Amino acid sequence: MTTVAVKPATMAQALTRALRDAMAADPSVHVLGEDVGTLGGVFRVTDGLAKEFGEDRCTDTPLAEAGILGTAVGMAMYGLRPVVEMQFDAFAYPAFEQVVSHVTKMRNRTRGRTPLPITIRVPYGGGIGGVEHHSDSSEAYYMATPGLHVVTPATVADAYGLLRESIASDDPVVFLEPKRLYWSKDAWNPEEPTPVEPTGRAVVRRPGRSATLITYGPSLAVCMEAAEAGRAEGWDLEVVDLRSLVPFDDETVCASVRRTGRAVVVHESGSFGGPGGEIAARVTERCFHHLEAPVLRVAGFDIPYPPPMLERHHLPGVDRILDAVGRLQWEAES
Amino acid sequence: MTVMEQRGAYRPTPPPAWQPRTDPAPLLPDAEPFRVLGTQAAEQTDPELLRTLYARLVHGRRYNAQATALTKQGRLAVYPSSTGQEACEVAAALALEERDWLFPSYRDTLAVVARGVDPVEALTLLRGDWHTGYDPYEHRVAPLSTPLATQLPHAVGLAHAARLKGDDVVALAMVGDGGTSEGDFHEALNFAAVWQAPVVFLVQNNGFAISVPLAKQTAAPSLAHKAVGYGMPGRLVDGNDAAAVHQVLSDAVRHARGGGGPTLVEAITYRVEAHTNADDATRYRGDAEVETWRRHDPVELLERELTERGLLDDEGIAAAREDAEAMAADLRARMNQDPPLDPMDLFAHVYAEPTPQLREQREMLRAELAAEAEAEAGTGSASGATEGGHR
Numbered sequence: 098m099t100t101v102a103v104k105p106a107t108m109a110q111a112l113t114r115a116l117r118d119a120m121a122a123d124p125s126v127h128v129l130g131e132d133v134g135t136l137g138g139v140f141r142v143t144d145g146l147a148k149e150f151g152e153d154r155c156t157d158t159p160l161a162e163a164g165i166l167g168t169a170v171g172m173a174m175y176g177l178r179p180v181v182e183m184q185f186d187a188f189a190y191p192a193f194e195q196v197v198s199h200v201t202k203m204r205n206r207t208r209g210r211t212p213l214p215i216t217i218r219v220p221y222g223g224g225i226g227g228v229e230h231h232s233d234s235s236e237a238y239y240m241a242t243p244g245l246h247v248v249t250p251a252t253v254a255d256a257y258g259l260l261r262e263s264i265a266s267d268d269p270v271v272f273l274e275p276k277r278l279y280w281s282k283d284a285w286n287p288e289e290p291t292p293v294e295p296t297g298r299a300v301v302r303r304p305g306r307s308a309t310l311i312t313y314g315p316s317l318a319v320c321m322e323a324a325e326a327g328r329a330e331g332w333d334l335e336v337v338d339l340r341s342l343v344p345f346d347d348e349t350v351c352a353s354v355r356r357t358g359r360a361v362v363v364h365e366s367g368s369f370g371g372p373g374g375e376i377a378a379r380v381t382e383r384c385f386h387h388l389e390a391p392v393l394r395v396a397g398f399d400i401p402y403p404p405p406m407l408e409r410h411h412l413p414g415v416d417r418i419l420d421a422v423g424r425l426q427w428e429a430e431s
Numbered sequence: 432m433t434v435m436e437q438r439g440a441y442r443p444t445p446p447p448a449w450q451p452r453t454d455p456a457p458l459l460p461d462a463e464p465f466r467v468l469g470t471q472a473a474e475q476t477d478p479e480l481l482r483t484l485y486a487r488l489v490h491g492r493r494y495n496a497q498a499t500a501l502t503k504q505g506r507l508a509v510y511p512s513s514t515g516q517e518a519c520e521v522a523a524a525l526a527l528e529e530r531d532w533l534f535p536s537y538r539d540t541l542a543v544v545a546r547g548v549d550p551v552e553a554l555t556l557l558r559g560d561w562h563t564g565y566d567p568y569e570h571r572v573a574p575l576s577t578p579l580a581t582q583l584p585h586a587v588g589l590a591h592a593a594r595l596k597g598d599d600v601v602a603l604a605m606v607g608d609g610g611t612s613e614g615d616f617h618e619a620l621n622f623a624a625v626w627q628a629p630v631v632f633l634v635q636n637n638g639f640a641i642s643v644p645l646a647k648q649t650a651a652p653s654l655a656h657k658a659v660g661y662g663m664p665g666r667l668v669d670g671n672d673a674a675a676v677h678q679v680l681s682d683a684v685r686h687a688r689g690g691g692g693p694t695l696v697e698a699i700t701y702r703v704e705a706h707t708n709a710d711d712a713t714r715y716r717g718d719a720e721v722e723t724w725r726r727h728d729p730v731e732l733l734e735r736e737l738t739e740r741g742l743l744d745d746e747g748i749a750a751a752r753e754d755a756e757a758m759a760a761d762l763r764a765r766m767n768q769d770p771p772l773d774p775m776d777l778f779a780h781v782y783a784e785p786t787p788q789l790r791e792q793r794e795m796l797r798a799e800l801a802a803e804a805e806a807e808a809g810t811g812s813a814s815g816a817t818e819g820g821h822r
Contacts, residue, residue, distance in 0.1 A: 127595075153595055159625055164618030167584025168591060171602075175592035191614070198578045200584070200651070206574055209780040244781055250782045297786070344786035429594035 105282040108256045111141045112274065114287045115260035116180065120150050123178060126264060128155040129165055130182030130218075139184055140220060140279055162192040166217065170199050173213045178265055186221040186229040200269045201244025206217075212267045216260070222315040222365050223248075223397075223412055224277035226405040233402055234366035236314075239271045240342050240375070247294055247342040249273040251317035253283035255340060258293035266296070275315035277305070299346035301353060307333035308359035308422055311350055312375055313339040316363045316413060323418040332422055342372055350376070351383045358389040359425040363413050368396035390426035450815035453662045460655035460665040464699050467674035476674050478742045484521060484673040485737055486751045488730045491517040491541045493755035495704075497762050498540070498554065502708040507765045511538045514546045515703030518729035519605075519635045521545050526631075526680035529601055534573045534586040534604040538635075542605065546570050551765045560770035579610040583619030583632065590628040590687075599813045601687045603631045603680070603740035609640025611654050620695065624661040629687035631680060632695045635670060642715040657696035670698030671729040674736075701727075740777065774800060 116132065120126045128143055134157035137144030146155040159167050162183060169179035196217070203211045205288035223232035239247045248263055248270055249258040256274070263270040285291060294300055303324050310320040315340050324334035337353050339346065354360045360380055362373035373394035380392050395413045403411045467473050473481075495514045501507040516538075524545035527533060533546050536792050543553045546807055547570045555564020562766055563574040573589075576582035586604035593600035611634055612617055623630045634654050638645060651657055658665030664686075668679040683694035701724035705712040712721075737743035778785055778793040785793065 157620050159618070160616040161621065163615055164587075164622045165616060167581065167618065168588030168622055171585035171588025171590070172566070172592040173588075174585065175589045175596070176594075177592045179588075193579060194578065194615075195584070198581055202562075203574070204782070205780045207567055207722050207780075208563075208776070209560065210566045210568060212783060246782075347787060347790060383460075 100152050103284045103286045106253055106282050106285040106287060107282050108250070108253050108274075108330050109140060109142055109279040110287070111128070111253045111257040111290075112260055112287060113144055113146075113392045115257045115264075116143060116146060119180070119211055119261055119264045120146065123264075125176060125178045126154075126178045126180060127172065127177050128182070129158050129169065130156075131158060131160050131165070131184050131257060133157060133182050138182060140274075142218070142274075143182065144281075162189060163195055165276075166192040166195040166200065166215075170195065170203065170213060170214050173215050174203075174211060178214045178216075178264060180216040180218060183217060183219045185227075185231050186219055186233040186235045188196040189217075189219050189235065190200065192217075196239070196245070196269075196271075197242055198214045201242050205244060206267070214264075214267045215269045216263045216266075216272055217270065218260075218272045218274060220279075222275050222277060223402060223408050224265045224315060224365075226313060226408070227276070228405060232405075232408065234364070234371075234397060236273055236342060237366055237371050239273075240372055244269065245343060246270040247273065248340065249275065249314035249339050249342065250340065251275065251278065251312075251314050251347070251357075252294050253281065253285045254291040255338075257285070257287075257290045259296055259340065262296050272391040273314060277315050278318070281318070293318050294340070297344040297346060299337050299339045300343075300348040301335060301349070302338045303334070303336040306357060307326075307332040307334055308361065308425055309335045309337055309350075309353045309357045309362050310418065310422075311339065311353075312363040313342065315365055319413060319415060320363050320418065323415045323422075326415050327419055327422060330419065330423070334422065345376075345379070346408050347379055351380060354384045354392075355387040358387055358420075359386075360392045361395055361418065361421045361425070362392065363418055365397045365412055368394045369399045371396055374412065376430075390424075393421045393424060395421045435805050455659050458659045458662070458664045460653060460658070460667040460697070464667045464669040465675050465679055466669045466672050467678060468672045468732050472678075473674060473736055473740075475669040476678070478740075480677065481674060481733065481737055481742060482747075484518075484525065484677060485733050485743065486526070486754065487521040487545055487729075488517045488733060489751040490674060490755045490758060491521055491545065492542060492730055493752075493759050494541060494550065494762070495731060497759040498557075499704070499708055501554075501763070503767050504767075507554060507557045507708050509709060510540075510557055511594050511707045512704040513538050513541050513702075515724060515729065516635055516637055516670065516700045517541060518676050518733075519633065519670045519698045519700055522673055522676035522680055523603055523605060523633055526677055526684050527601065528684075530571070530591055530598070530600050531684070532571045532573065532586065532600065534582045534589075534602060535575050536579065536582065536605050536607060536610065537575050537577045538607065539575065539605050546572050548572055550762050551694065554766065555770075558766070558770065560772060561776070574769045580606050580613035580615040580619070582606075583610075583615055584622060586630050586632075587619050587623045587626070587628050587693075590623075590630045595628060599629075599688050600632065601629045602686050603633060603684065605633050605635065608634060608636040608638070608645050608648060608654060609643065611635075612640075612648055619661065620658070620661045620693070623693040624663045625788065627690070627692035629690075630693040631683040631687055632693065633680065634695065635700055636697055637670075637700050639702055639706070639715070641706045641710065642712075644715075653697060655695060655697035656711065661695075662697060663693045666694060668698050670694060670700030671727050673729055673733050700729075715746045
């Protein structure tokens with residue numbers, strides 16, 4: 098690494114660079130989606146790719162998500178490595194049948210003869226003031242579908258590293274991009290991308306001793322803020338960034354909870370049937386005798402995603418997280 | 432004075448962005464389904480091709496009968512018969528070159544077998560020892576697709592990829608009349624036309640989606656007419672005339688291979704048997720209707736053409752039937768053996784590398800199997816030792 102001060106880059110820029118580098122390194126990588134060519138995507142993540150690699154490599158498709166993913170399946174069967182963009186979380190649902198019936202099953206049904214190295218990029222989550230159908234947290238649907246990897250970055254370095262790894266993976270990956278983090282910045286050098294932990298490993302973003310906040314993607318920054326604020330309450334909170342929901346890193350999560358004895362899962366997705374229930378169950382099954390309190394969840398409400406002027410009441414915030422931490426049976430300590 | 436004259440020089444102009452697109456006339460299907468047998472065109476058809484088609488039809492008819500019999504013996508969980516539709520099944524496979532790809536739906540086992548897939552491996556899905564029994568890359572046959580029309584965009588993507596790579600490969604995708612109502616049918620045809628992908632879509636209009644007749648499926652003049660809306664040619668063919676189906680599909684394949692883009696072919700045929708062995712067709716159609724179609728039988732139509740023209744004699748017919756009987760006997764014998772099963776396979780192919788969670792569950796199953804084996808050994812029934820080798 099150079100010692101020259103590295104300029105900050107946004108997560109969107111790191112994602113663009115990951116796509117560009119993947120396409121340059123491997124001619125079988127093809128990008129396809131709505132508005133990904135001339136426009137560079139509604140979030141500009143595919144900016145410049147059609148110009149650099151041609152429209153056969155970065156293709157504006159007809160406006161039909163099942164068709165985009167369905168044709169990607171055929172392209173993958175013929176040896177290409179498609180990266181498809183679903184324009185928004187809630188626009189990805191027409192492609193869901195292809196995900197469930199084919200993308201996730203093709204390798205298995207053919208005894209490994211037909212791997213599908215497809216990356217499905219999905220901008221997801223709220224916090225950008227999007228109107229209806231632009232802010233869903235759809236991760237639980239994908240998590241509940243065997244055969245997928247479900248990956249979500251929360252840092253600029255991870256955005257690059259995890260996307261490169263997802264594209265290189267021979268398994269299909271749903272790559273969930275937190276919309277509210279597209280413009281988040283971090284010191285990051287595109288010419289010398291920071292190495293990151295591999296997919297499937299969670300990372301402790303902030304060490305602490307009082308309790309563990311288990312989170313991912315859009316909620317990481319909120320948890321980091323809550324951990325800072327928690328110091329005033331006398332809590333030294335550890336924050337674990339899952340980075341991939343499938344595979345799930347039981348080892349890192351449970352090692353943290355065994356150290357702290359308390360855990361809160363934080364995500365934007367609703368709590369009923371959401372990822373937090375699975376995570377809480379896994380932690381309880383494995384760390385029961387280390388737990389000083391039940392594992393709690395701080396999640397979005399179990400309601401259709403609210404209109405933008407009301408979304409702040411829905412999204413987990415610092416206060417709701419610290420309230421949950423406060424309910425972790427601290428009386429027993431004294 | 433008219434209103435226009437009162438307005439003086441003002442003349443409305445067309446919307447600025449509008450311009451005429453493709454001329455629809457050449458895309459329209461003919462008024463009548465294309466036929467070869469019993470017409471002048473039959474005499475221009477290669478007799479060797481007709482004889483090959485005949486042998487494959489007899490073979491296919493016997494295969495359907497044998498597979499249906501295997502359901503009654505409990506050797507197949509279910510079998511959706513294509514009896515009455517053999518001409519489409521066989522012609523679809525024979526219209527393709529070896530390097531081409533076939534994308535079948537669940538009723539197209541015959542086409543899969545006609546493409547060269549082992550008759551037993553083609554039935555793995557319906558026997559239930561695995562899902563797809565054959566290697567798709569060996570004969571370039573995609574897995575039999577059960578969710579309707581979902582395999583059509585795969586065919587488009589594969590053909591598109593082949594063209595991007597510079598390979599002159601064509602994909603032929605099969606779907607039924609019911610499947611044309613699915614969204615994936617629409618999206619696949621639209622993508623294919625926009626990309627000018629080398630794909631041929633074969634719709635076997637067999638009259639019914641399980642019990643629902645075509646009139647409740649579509650208000651289109653014909654299913655072939657749907658092509659026009661996508662900007663591709665639509666072709667109507669008598670689906671029980673093997674020579675006609677073969678010619679129409681071969682033309683479409685040639686057109687696609689030459690860069691002419693996709694074609695939608697509607698073959699008019701009839702599902703003579705019920706939807707599957709589990710269905711009761713008497714609830715939704717009468718014997719008289721079935722009988723009219725039995726008189727337009729694909730095997731008999733071709734047999735008559737060949738015998739009347741002296742291209743086939745009793746000996747030739749007997750030889751074709753003997754060949755089919757030998758296939759059926761072999762199929763019966765092989766299907767009467769229990770397939771090897773290895774429960775550990777359940778975890779082997781979900782991912783390139785199993786996740787830690789799947790590794791845990793695999794060990795759980797391994798332990799359960801070991802306990803089962805131990806219990807069986809303890810009760811002295813060691814003959815039922817665990818199936819297959821545990822990895």
